[in-house]
Amino acid sequence: MKMHQSTLLGLFVLLSALSGSYCGKVLVVPADGSHWINMKVLIVELHSKGHNITVVRGSNSWYIEEESPYYTSITVDIGEFDSDFWMMLLPRLLQIKRHGKSFWSEIEIAQEIFSRFSEVHHQICNMTAMIFENEILMNSLEDGKYDLVLTDPAFGGGVLLAHRLGLPLVLNVRWTMYGEGHFVVAPSPLSYIPIPALQLTDKMTFSQRVMNVMVYLIFIYQNPKFFGYHYQELSQKYFGPNVDFFSLLQDADIWLMRNDFTFEFPRPTMPNVVYMGGFQCKPAKPLPDDLEKFVHSSGEHGVIIMSLGSVFGQLLSEINDEIAAAFAQLPQKVIWRHTGPRPANLGNNTLIVDWLPQNDLLGHPQTKLFVAHGGTNGVQEAIYHGVPIVGLPISFDQPDNLSRMQAKGTAKIVDIATLDRTVFLEAIKEVLHNPSYKENMQKLSKLHHDQPMKPLDRAVFWIEFVMRNRGAPHLRTQAYRMSWIEYHSIDVILSLLAIVLLVPVSITFIIKLVWYKGFYKNKAKN
Amino acid sequence: MKMHQSTLLGLFVLLSALSGSYCGKVLVVPADGSHWINMKVLIVELHSKGHNITVVRGSNSWYIEEESPYYTSITVDIGEFDSDFWMMLLPRLLQIKRHGKSFWSEIEIAQEIFSRFSEVHHQICNMTAMIFENEILMNSLEDGKYDLVLTDPAFGGGVLLAHRLGLPLVLNVRWTMYGEGHFVVAPSPLSYIPIPALQLTDKMTFSQRVMNVMVYLIFIYQNPKFFGYHYQELSQKYFGPNVDFFSLLQDADIWLMRNDFTFEFPRPTMPNVVYMGGFQCKPAKPLPDDLEKFVHSSGEHGVIIMSLGSVFGQLLSEINDEIAAAFAQLPQKVIWRHTGPRPANLGNNTLIVDWLPQNDLLGHPQTKLFVAHGGTNGVQEAIYHGVPIVGLPISFDQPDNLSRMQAKGTAKIVDIATLDRTVFLEAIKEVLHNPSYKENMQKLSKLHHDQPMKPLDRAVFWIEFVMRNRGAPHLRTQAYRMSWIEYHSIDVILSLLAIVLLVPVSITFIIKLVWYKGFYKNKAKN
The missing domain is CATH 3.40.50.2000 (Glycogen Phosphorylase B;)
Incomplete structure (x- = not known):
């Protein structure tokens, strides 16, 4: 029945594609490297539906071709910056793992990886600022009348560009500069949701839960400081001192998540999170x-x-x-x-x-x-x-x-x-x-x-939804518009506690006062 | 394009229905009254797909017909109990609203409604116990080899019966005996999620947020005490002292929610929550x-x-x-x-x-x-x-x-x-x-x-999914298997706080000890 269903669903998608969909204009700001492979799957599919795609790429890109039958590209000259440092670090990392494994060597290489990534984020910000400062380019982007920005928020350039152009934002996401995507957008009880890098599961012992909370605290301190910082600076420079980059990211219309619950442990999610895990997979073709x-x-x-x-x-x-x-x-x-x-x-x-x-x-x-x-x-x-x-x-x-x-x-x-x-x-x-x-x-x-719709079709449906409806505000919660203290009701809890404490204190005070006055009066009488 | 899509999707559903789906056996435990109207829509649709439906009804049912072309019914004789008290209370409620509106009269009628509903829950529990004690009926239910129980958890009989029979559980739900469904199954930050009955929105002032938290605290005290209590007693009687009815409810495989985000304010959700708001709606037919x-x-x-x-x-x-x-x-x-x-x-x-x-x-x-x-x-x-x-x-x-x-x-x-x-x-x-x-x-x-699938088709897909896969455990989180203290990481937080406090206390103690020893020594020397 499975095969029947998917064949029929294919037929449906084909027919609806032929029945004259709206053809949109999509501005894509991809992440480079293996992330591009995924983004290209979406681009090819959107192109096959008749949409116009424009890709913003750096002049030093490893993978993103300047010429393509699927998209027009805008190349931003970012000079000699080498973002392919990973190929040099990898053998060193392996050497350390096999022979020099000590706490300090691990810390040292982790620190180097960190600072290299921080440099890449800084470079992406430079590239974004160059775009913002390039009046001709900005005018042409504004005149382009795009329907939305599609970006991979492993890096933040696309988020900034969408805000600058006032366009709806769709994310093709698993990782962000603040960690795994869910931790940015959805409630994540640390009691059963393992944070990345610890290889924990959703069934944790007490000590694992302690570890999970502790490393989470390190992450929420470290990620904004090393990665988010660059974008925060740029946000405040271009959008004003009260604009918070983290909120711009949270405020995306649709989060196309590159996973699902056969891959990920089940966890809370949000109305605007669309799971497209396995969207790049296809039935096998015959081998050479x-x-x-x-x-x-x-x-x-x-x-x-x-x-x-x-x-x-x-x-x-x-x-x-x-x-x-x-x-x-x-x-x-x-x-x-x-x-x-x-x-x-x-x-x-x-x-x-x-x-x-x-x-x-x-x-x-x-x-x-x-x-x-x-x-x-x-x-x-x-x-x-x-x-x-x-x-x-x-x-x-x-x-x-x-x-x-x-x-x-x-x-x-x-x-x-x-x-x-x-x-x-x-x-x-x-x-x-x-x-x-x-x-x-x-x-x-x-x-x-066994899903009602293929992941790739679902992803394309929601991208087209954002085109048709100029965003998806009815799926975005108020959570992103609240301060941390408001969101967690800390102000409310403290006020209620204050009242609860104030009542007995006041009563005690009044009793004492009455008693004292009575005592004083009695004393005066005597 | 919208009409095209839905026509084509209709074609797809029709074709996939013809392509030989699995025909399952569904045991339905409905709620009576207006809730039955909704459940019947699902039953008629499941019947049209070739599934066999059996409905459990009380002998005093207002709405649920004993004979139907869509299902077989099992009628449980529950005597003279009148659950239609609402028709008597309504005019009194309106009288009070218009003429006798005082704080006390409102409290009084609220209390009466409460205790009447509590009685209905008690009656449902009696009915469930009668089923459990009826050996012939239980044998025939076990021999029935049902694929799942479909129930409306406004009342808890279906949840108990599913657990007793060891069957997967699908809920057709908006309200439960513990309040609105989301509050049972998903994280619900009270800072932007209004609790029922206060007519608040997702944008609340400080005092509204205080009210929201306070009434929530009343609800989580009151609902288990007045409504959940009856089921809890039955769970412990039949399933053992450690079985918690609230967990049985949380543990349902699929929550078919009778709303969506055009109706509800956007809020966190869960992988096994399926929105089917508007599933009962159809294009208009010509009028008489x-x-x-x-x-x-x-x-x-x-x-x-x-x-x-x-x-x-x-x-x-x-x-x-x-x-x-x-x-x-x-x-x-x-x-x-x-x-x-x-x-x-x-x-x-x-x-x-x-x-x-x-x-x-x-x-x-x-x-x-x-x-x-x-x-x-x-x-x-x-x-x-x-x-x-x-x-x-x-x-x-x-x-x-x-x-x-x-x-x-x-x-x-x-x-x-x-x-x-x-x-x-x-x-x-x-x-x-x-x-x-x-x-x-x-x-x-x-x-x-503008949805990828019609709500009713989505609901039926997930019911059939549960049939095909004997449940949906990969969509159920570990949250339901944790205590309140574990879930909120209270044990972890207290332990970390203890360590944080212990460190300066220990250091102070050591410093004092050293100083005292030095002082004592010096004193001895002099």
Whole structure:
């Protein structure tokens, strides 16, 4: 029935697309790197519906093409700034994890990552200020009569630009400069909502809950100070001293969240949060001939796919050698996306490729297992196709993503710090041979597909909704217009407490007064 | 485009219905009275999809028919209990409102309503216990192999029965014995979420916020004590001393909420809350000939519809006389649903009927205004068809429903306590002649219709989802499994505060100790 429904829904979407929708103008301010892959999926879909897209990109962009059949681009010259520092930091991070693991070296590299990111935010602000100061560009943007700004709030340029142009704002979001998106927009009871980076689940012990609250306090102090600060400065410069950047972000019309509740733990949400987890996933297409031949040759044992995503292509060669040696002992065939020196110990069963059609391979019926670093896209493709995971998380949200999968019984995490052929082989064998991993992942996959509407169609519906209705104010709460003290009713609680305390104090006072007067009177009498 | 979309979506739903859905067995435990009207809409729709429905009803039911083409019924003999006390209390309530309005008379009647409702809850518990004790009935319910229990948790029998039978639970809900549904299932910051009965909005002054918190504290003390108590007793008797009825309710798989954010103020929600506000509304069908002729005769002035719902058919005749006199002064035609003595002062333009096709009349292009008591169904039909309201709220949720509409600029409320022909006529004229009422209501109507899926289809999708997946545990948070202290992290906060306080105390102590020892030593030396 599932297939029937989705075919029919496809038919519906096709027909409604043909029935003459409104064609809008969308100004996209994307984040670079792997985030662009996601944004492009939305752009291509919006373009196919007949909307006009304009993309704002920096002249140093790694990924965002200047020329595209799907959009017009506006390139802002931001000089020589190198935002690709991650490729240099990654090997150092891995070195520290494997050999120099001490508290101070961890703190040191964390601090460096922090300050590098802070620099990127600063650079984005410079780029935004350049746009604001460029009268010709601003005029052309104003004349462009866009219907909305679509942005990824990992960086804040799009939020500022939307406010400057007075346009409705749609976010394509999982992370913001203040942390995970939900923590900005929805109530998040820390008793069962794990904050990022701690690899906790929604079932926490007392000490885990203490840790969760403590690290949350550090985050709400640190994130505005290191990341939000730059945007706050710009907001006040251009929009006036009372404009708070955090409120501009909270005030977005629609939050298209790149997750759903097969991926995320269930938690409170908001009327203007739309879940589009897995929106980039598609049914598998046939593989290229040579790859299909290789996969087919695996027979009943099946295939293992290994890929560490677009940014994490290389590990240290000592890790690769151990991984290769473990793979060599398996009856399965292995397709390993890998660039850099060829690992030693490579078995005949292992095919090294520098790119692979990940979605089509994960959707192949002979694929048994996915070895992944745990980036959001890869995990969601694994859920979509129901393939269990052996996870090698390195940084960012990867440990958290994989700990969610591990908590749901669909993945096993191997610590890259202590990985050797034995540990890795054991993990692979466990996920291959203990049927619960596959069963749990296929159950999750079934739930993910059992939705009234496909995630991408839902995302496009709400973008078009914002076009049709010039925003979505009826879905935005008053919470964003209140101070922290008002929102948490602290003023009310203190007033009520004061009254409660005042009553007995006053009564005591009155009794004392009466008693004293009586006493005095009696004394005077005597 | 809107019409295109909904026609196409209708096609999709029709086709997917034909493509061989799973046919489930649904055990319905409805609430009686006007709530049954809503439940029946769901039952008829589920029946049309091929599902088997069984309805549990009390032998004293006002509305729920024993025989129906849509369901099989199980009637439980509950003797002579009269739950229709409302019809007796209503005239007294109106008398007090108009003539005897004093603080004490209001308290007295509120208390009587309270204790009558408490009796009804007690009676529902008796009925549930009778079911539990009836071995033959319980066996047949167990043998029935139902897929889920669908209930309206205004009363708690269905929640208990679902737990007893170990079945997934779907709620058709706006009110529970603990108050409005959201307050049971979702975080509800009292700073911008008005609690029921105060007619507040999401924009509150300081003193309104104080009132909101204070009345909330009364509610969370009073509702479990008067209403929840009966079910709590039964839970502990049949399921063990540690089973908490409130948690059983919170733990429902899906909450089908009879509202949406064109009706309700935007507020936090939960993954398993599905909004189906307006699910009972349909495009207007042609009117019966005589009614159409009457409506047509109104010409450019149009028609006013007045109906006070199924339970509130009669007002006091002194009120009716004033209303009739006001209507008589209008150029519009009036269709008034009214039973009881014919009002004096009735104009030639006013047609009295004892029943009217409300949905079809509200959807008629010549309808200008709806005079309504503000029951949820009527307000939603007005939103659906975009007809502004003059509201005469009497009790229950009616004042709140209408205050929401008034806050959105789509209705004007007239206080029934002071209503006379002048006040009523002025209100009617204001809503008729100030175009903002109609514009705002039509904007609301446009937003209500601009959804990816029709509310009734969405409701049925999620009921069928629960059938397919034996519940929806991935959408239920851990919140319901925590104590109040854990949920609010009170244990964590107190522990952290203790540590924060302990550190300076310890340091002071150590300093004092060292100083004392040094002092003592020095003293000894001298």
